[in-house]
Each structure stands twice: as C-alpha cells, then as structure tokens.
Amino acid sequence: MALRLAATRLSSALPKSTTTTIATRSLSAGLDRAKSTEDYDRVLQTFANIRACAVLRTPTSEACPKAMQACIDGGFKIVEFTLTTPDCLDHLSSFREKYDGDVMVGCGTIMNTEDAERAVDAGAEFIITPVMLPDVIQWCAARNIVSVPGCQTPTELINAYRNGAPLQKLFPGVTGGPMWVKAVSAALPMLSINPTSGVDLD
Numbered sequence: 001m002a003l004r005l006a007a008t009r010l011s012s013a014l015p016k017s018t019t020t021t022i023a024t025r026s027l028s029a030g031l032d033r034a035k036s037t038e039d040y041d042r043v044l045q046t047f048a049n050i051r052a053c054a055v056l057r058t059p060t061s062e063a064c065p066k067a068m069q070a071c072i073d074g075g076f077k078i079v080e081f082t083l084t085t086p087d088c089l090d091h092l093s094s095f096r097e098k099y100d101g102d103v104m105v106g107c108g109t110i111m112n113t114e115d116a117e118r119a120v121d122a123g124a125e126f127i128i129t130p131v132m133l134p135d136v137i138q139w140c141a142a143r144n145i146v147s148v149p150g151c152q153t154p155t156e157l158i159n160a161y162r163n164g165a166p167l168q169k170l171f172p173g174v175t176g177g178p179m180w181v182k183a184v185s186a187a188l189p190m191l192s193i194n195p196t197s198g199v200d201l202d
Helices: 019-026 037-052 063-073 088-099 113-124 136-143 152-164 177-187
Strands: 002-005 052-056 078-082 104-108 127-129 147-151 168-170 193-195
Touching: 037 052, 037 078, 037 104, 037 147, 052 063, 063 078, 063 088, 078 088, 088 104, 088 113, 113 127, 113 136, 127 136, 136 147, 136 152, 147 152, 152 168, 152 177, 177 193
Parallel strands: 052 078, 078 104, 104 127, 127 147, 147 168, 168 193
Antiparallel strands: 002 052
16 A cells, blocks of 8 residues: 655646646537536545545455555545556445545556546546556546646656646655655646655655
C-alpha cells in the first residue's frame, strides 16, 4: 500500500487554463461515459480538501477488501484500487456502492483507454496511470473525468498538464523528494504535483 499526497494548489489548478482542454470539455456532453463539469470540479475539490489517498495493491483477491476496509476504517476518504490486484474492478464496484458519497473511489494502473472505460463503468471517480499516457489523459479530459498521470521529469509533468491532466503524479515520489517538488513547482507554478510512494510528512 502506498500513500499519495495531493498538491496544495489543486483547487486553483483546473485544466480550464488551456484552450484545447476548454474546447474539448465543452463537447463532452455527447460522448460516452461523460461526466458533468460539476462532478469534475467535485472530484478536484475533494482532492484539494483531503490531500491524501490510500493506494491499494494486494497479491490476492481475498486480501483486497480486507485491506481496503482497514484503510477506510483508519480514516481515508479517498482510495485507489489498482488493476494489478486480482478482481480489482469487482472490489472497486462493491466499495463504490457501499461508500458512495462518503469515500471517493478511483482506479489506478490504467494503461490504455479500454482500461479507463472498464474502470469508469465499474464506478471509478478518477483515473490514475503509472506513466504519462496522452491518449488516456485526453480521453478523460474530453469526458470531464479527472486523470492523474504518472510522471518523473518536469517535461513529462508539463506535457501531462498540457494534455489535460489537472493533477500530475510524481512517481516514484522518493526519487525527487520535497526540495525537488518545491523547485519544480516554483518554476512551473501551473502544475499540481502529486507525489506517490515513499511519501512522508515533509
């Protein structure tokens, strides 16, 4: 299990700042699996308010619901199931139904738009990718679905932002550390960098 901390400037970092994304999002009503702009903003605001997400990866299907229940019982209000967990989407769907409106549930290790479709169909409220995948980011942005792509360099972070990702996942977070995040954030203040794995209170 990993801990993800959301960036502090998220509430003001909606992807409306790019013309391409504005145009794409305005057409979302006619697309399959499209969400409302209100739902998009709700997800971003939840990340901004809570700023911590439990990321679950278990080797067996049986371990998954027990581990996720422990996370929620421990106080997490944002949780991520990962596709590397057996029966991930079944568990995601079950927890989304059980905690809808109380715990925000997303799906990670999304590798293509087909994965994203299946995750959204199962009830995922946000999409996480381990690497920067422009096709997934654009698919989500066109449908008002919050995506958080994995990035390692400033170039990947800014390209994720330009493709429509309102949050950018620094993965693995241990490689940069807090000073790296501060330096990049100062140079690229439009980013909302979200360190993942190896995160502590610094």
